[in-house]
Amino acid sequence: MSATIPDKPRIAIIGSGALGCYYGARLVKAGNDVHFLVRTGRAAIMARGIRVKTPTERFHLKKVQTHATTTEIGPCDLVIVSVKATANSALAKLLPPLMGPDTIVLTLQNGLGVEEPVAEVVGGEHVLGAICFIGSTRTAPGVINCSFPGLVMLGEFGRPAQARTREVAKLFETAGVKCEAQDNLEELRWKKLVWNVPFNGLAIAAGGITTDVIMADEGLRLLARRLMEEILEAAAKFGHAIPRTFMDLQFDRTAKLGKYEPSSLIDYHAGRAIELEEIWGEPVRRAKSVGVPVPRLETLYWLIKRLLAARKTKKKAR
Amino acid sequence: MSATIPDKPRIAIIGSGALGCYYGARLVKAGNDVHFLVRTGRAAIMARGIRVKTPTERFHLKKVQTHATTTEIGPCDLVIVSVKATANSALAKLLPPLMGPDTIVLTLQNGLGVEEPVAEVVGGEHVLGAICFIGSTRTAPGVINCSFPGLVMLGEFGRPAQARTREVAKLFETAGVKCEAQDNLEELRWKKLVWNVPFNGLAIAAGGITTDVIMADEGLRLLARRLMEEILEAAAKFGHAIPRTFMDLQFDRTAKLGKYEPSSLIDYHAGRAIELEEIWGEPVRRAKSVGVPVPRLETLYWLIKRLLAARKTKKKAR
Numbered sequence: 001m002s003a004t005i006p007d008k009p010r011i012a013i014i015g016s017g018a019l020g021c022y023y024g025a026r027l028v029k030a031g032n033d034v035h036f037l038v039r040t041g042r043a044a045i046m047a048r049g050i051r052v053k054t055p056t057e058r059f060h061l062k063k064v065q066t067h068a069t070t071t072e073i074g075p076c077d078l079v080i081v082s083v084k085a086t087a088n089s090a091l092a093k094l095l096p097p098l099m100g101p102d103t104i105v106l107t108l109q110n111g112l113g114v115e116e117p118v119a120e121v122v123g124g125e126h127v128l129g130a131i132c133f134i135g136s137t138r139t140a141p142g143v144i145n146c147s148f149p150g151l152v153m154l155g156e157f158g159r160p161a162q163a164r165t166r167e168v169a170k171l172f173e174t175a176g177v178k179c180e181a182q183d184n185l186e187e188l189r190w191k192k193l194v195w196n197v198p199f200n201g202l203a204i205a206a207g208g209i210t211t212d213v214i215m216a217d218e219g220l221r222l223l224a225r226r227l228m229e230e231i232l233e234a235a236a237k238f239g240h241a242i243p244r245t246f247m248d249l250q251f252d253r254t255a256k257l258g259k260y261e262p263s264s265l266i267d268y269h270a271g272r273a274i275e276l277e278e279i280w281g282e283p284v285r286r287a288k289s290v291g292v293p294v295p296r297l298e299t300l301y302w303l304i305k306r307l308l309a310a311r312k313t314k315k316k317a318r
Numbered sequence: 319m320s321a322t323i324p325d326k327p328r329i330a331i332i333g334s335g336a337l338g339c340y341y342g343a344r345l346v347k348a349g350n351d352v353h354f355l356v357r358t359g360r361a362a363i364m365a366r367g368i369r370v371k372t373p374t375e376r377f378h379l380k381k382v383q384t385h386a387t388t389t390e391i392g393p394c395d396l397v398i399v400s401v402k403a404t405a406n407s408a409l410a411k412l413l414p415p416l417m418g419p420d421t422i423v424l425t426l427q428n429g430l431g432v433e434e435p436v437a438e439v440v441g442g443e444h445v446l447g448a449i450c451f452i453g454s455t456r457t458a459p460g461v462i463n464c465s466f467p468g469l470v471m472l473g474e475f476g477r478p479a480q481a482r483t484r485e486v487a488k489l490f491e492t493a494g495v496k497c498e499a500q501d502n503l504e505e506l507r508w509k510k511l512v513w514n515v516p517f518n519g520l521a522i523a524a525g526g527i528t529t530d531v532i533m534a535d536e537g538l539r540l541l542a543r544r545l546m547e548e549i550l551e552a553a554a555k556f557g558h559a560i561p562r563t564f565m566d567l568q569f570d571r572t573a574k575l576g577k578y579e580p581s582s583l584i585d586y587h588a589g590r591a592i593e594l595e596e597i598w599g600e601p602v603r604r605a606k607s608v609g610v611p612v613p614r615l616e617t618l619y620w621l622i623k624r625l626l627a628a629r630k631t632k633k634k635a636r
Contacts, residue, residue, distance in 0.1 A: 205523070206624040217627070219620030226613070295544070295613040302537030303621070306524040309535075 005077050005104065005167050008032055012076040012098050015083030016045065016066075018136040019108050021144045023080065023152075023177060025050045028061050030175035035073045037094070038066045041141025050142040054149055064142075075100035078168065081107040081118060086273035088117045095121045104164060106154070108132050110196070111278025112189050112286065115157040127157035128165060129185050131192055151178045155185025190235035191242055195250045196279050197231055198224035200264035201300045204307060208269065211260040215251070223296065225251075230294040234287035268311070276305055323395050323422065323485050326350055330394040330416050333401030334363065334384075336454040337426055339462045341398065341470075341495060343368045346379055348493035353391045355412070356384045359459025368460040372467055382460075393418035396486065399425040399436060404591035406435045413439045422482060424472070426450050428514070429596025430507050430604065433475040445475035446483060447503050449510055469496045473503025508553035509560055513568045514597050515549055516542035518582035519618045522625060526587065529578040533569070541614065543569075548612040552605035586629075594623055 009032060013024040016038045028034045028050075038045055049062045067073045079098045083090070088109075095105065099122055106128040107118050115129045135148030154169050156162055160183040172179035182188055202214050202224060214220045228247045235242050254260070264274050280301035287294040327350060331342040334356045346352045346368075356363055367380045385391045397416045401408070413423065417440055424446040425436050433447045453466030472487050474480055478501040490497035500506055520532050520542060532538045546565045553560050572578070582592050598619035605612040 202621075206621050207628045209624070209628070213624075217620075217624055219623055223617055223620050296617045299541060299614045299617045302535075302541050303520075303524050305537055306527070306531075306535055310525045310527070 004163055005102075005171070009077035009171065010075075011035065012037065012070065012073050012079045014070070014079060014081050014094055014098075015087075016041075016142070017082060017084075018138040018144055018146075019132060019134065020080065020082030021050055021138060021142060022052060022134070022136050022146050023082070023108075023172070023175075025052050025059070025061055025064075025144065026175040026177055027171070028064060029059060030171075032171070032175070033065075035065045035067055035076070037070055037073065038068070038141075042066055042068065044141040048142060050144065052144045052146060054146045069097075070094050071097040073098060076103060078171070079103060079105045081105060081109065083109075084273050085109045085111060085114050085117075085275050085278045088114075091117060091121050099126070104128055104168060106130055106168065109275070109278065110192075111275045111282065112193065113282040114189075114278055115185075119157060124157050128154060128168060129157055129189075130154045131185075131188050149177070151180070153180050153182050153185075153188055155182045155188065157185065160184070184240070186238070187235070187240040187242075190231065190238070190240050190283075191246065193235075193279065193283055194228050194231050194242065194246060195254070196262075196264075197283065197297060197300070198227040199254060200262040200279060201227070201304060203262045203265040204268050204274075205300055205303045208265060210265075211254050211257055211262065215255055221251075227296050227300065230287070230292070230297050231283065234283060234290070234292045234294060237290040237292050238286070268308075271311065274304075274308060276301070276308060280304060322481055323420075323489070327395035327489070328393075329353065330355065330388065330391050330397045332388070332397060332399050332412055332416075333405070334359075334460070335400060335402075336456040336462055336464075337450060337452065338398065338400030339368055339456060339460060340370060340452070340454050340464050341400070341426075341490070341493075343370050343377070343379055343382075343462065344493040344495055345489070346382060347377060350489070350493070351383075353383045353385055353394070355388055355391065356386070356459075360384055360386065362459040366460060368462065370462045370464060372464045387415075388412050389415040391416060394421060396489070397421060397423045399423060399427065401427075402591050403427045403429060403432050403435075403593050403596045406432075409435060409439050417444070422446055422486060424448055424486065427593070427596065428510075429593045430511065430600040432507075432596055433503075437475060442475050446472060446486060447475055447507075448472045449503075449506050467495070469498070471498050471500050471503075471506055473500045473506065475503065478502070502558070504556070505553070505558040505560075508549065508556070508558050509564065511553075511597065511601055512546050512549050512560065512564060513572070514580075514582075515601065515615060515618070516545040517572060518580040518597060519545070519622060521580045521583040522586050522592075523618055523621045526583060528583075529572050529575055529580065533573055539569075545614050545618065548605070548610070548615050549601065552601060552608070552610045552612060555608040555610050556604070586626075589629065592622075592626060594619070594626060598622060 011034045013020045013036045016036050045066050051060045076098050105122050105126050108130050115127050119127045131153045133150035136146040161181040165181040169179040169181040232242050267274050284298050284301050329352045331338045331354045334354050369378045394416050423444050426448050433445050437445045449471045451468035454464040479499040483499040487497045487499040550560050585592050602616050602619050
């Protein structure tokens, strides 16, 4: 189960949102055999293909292979899961038809505990995870505006990088996506939380504010740091020694972002699903499982959970 | 400075909102010489007096003594401070003209640290504080709807009840207000926080929700309890041993309130000032001063502070 992948692998993209379309389109452009599972807006993508705009280029794939079911796609060498974690209950039905003995399933989902639901369906030895540093929005079905192509960090679920990990990374690199194979995916996920937990969280919980407002508010800035410290302490208990200077780096980086709207806040305002459990809930549960108190993180989790529940009720009432 | 008060004392009411008008009107009705400082709606009160409605009675004082300044009122035996703590910066000018050698200044304000600003102006030996359990709203200047007359608990600032404390309590009782002189005002204030901190706080921070929503939300209910525990621990360090069963009592009581909108949420929605520092900020500072960590309380404080700041900005923008 660490077999190498073929030269022109058969690839399935599960979820044709901003990430799925962007990486999928890049892989198509590089000559790969890419199959998109498209549930909403399929007619539009069939008629007009995929258009991608980045700060440095534009391209248009007039024809892409779209499918309504994964049975129609059949077994692949690489399956890229780019639906939101909130849609994970669908994986048990979606993934099996795509699996062969050496199929790699790569999840691009955000937060903690996103490899596990995939592993439950296909077996952990098939699973890779990636952390995507990217700014990308889908303005219409198949129309992708990528403001910041960024970087993908790739790793194996529960083990260091293998030959296949580096091959998948190379596949992305060849397709024009900066990509690194990493030895400790789990640690990377904790590190990403160091920013995501406070900034995505406070942006929502403090009334829908951008990062500059958090940075200018003495209390919230201190609270962001305390939340980061809770994450660091929990991560340390799992053997991930994130240096304290990593926190300063987050603040320096955030100061440069200016009036930045974190992705969860964009989704919150747009009424879209938010990775509540993966970004806030799962870290709370893991921290508690090793006896690390995370009172601020838990407070934030419960408040956001309630705010999201209220949003659902409002939606129903409409 | 523990002189008794005269039979028909001269009383000033500073702040003619729901509380000031209600207690003031009761004291007028009982035959006392009561002077109201009225800043907004004075013409209405001069023309139409004060109307009070309670669950069991209605009365109308056609003529009340109103004043625009405290200099006009002059020295009194009892001064009742019923402006919000958020207006305390005005006390340094308002109080001195009302003071005689034995004047009692009784503050009805909510939260922690409300006697101190009064004491700074008039001297601590003049100061009494009260905790008002009351449901009362001002529907128009001088028009008071008291849905729940409740109870006043009265105490000295920094010392046990004196002869004068019991006399002021008797003055209220004679006027038809249930009133008890208590020996430990500070402890009562901490006890009131046990409810106010979580329920007023979460009602605002979790998106403007009533207490039944908090009670039905597993996370928020647990958070409310954790907040109470933080208060209890801090209070204990100041020598106030509040039993843990007091927390259960709060939940039992709140369950019976049904769809109840805490006063701070009412004020928040109405765009009125909220005792941010007295209910959340001061307890945080006091807890920290004795080395008790209150992470959830502090988180709540910072979030509410930001939400209030955003409200101010919106107001200005209008």
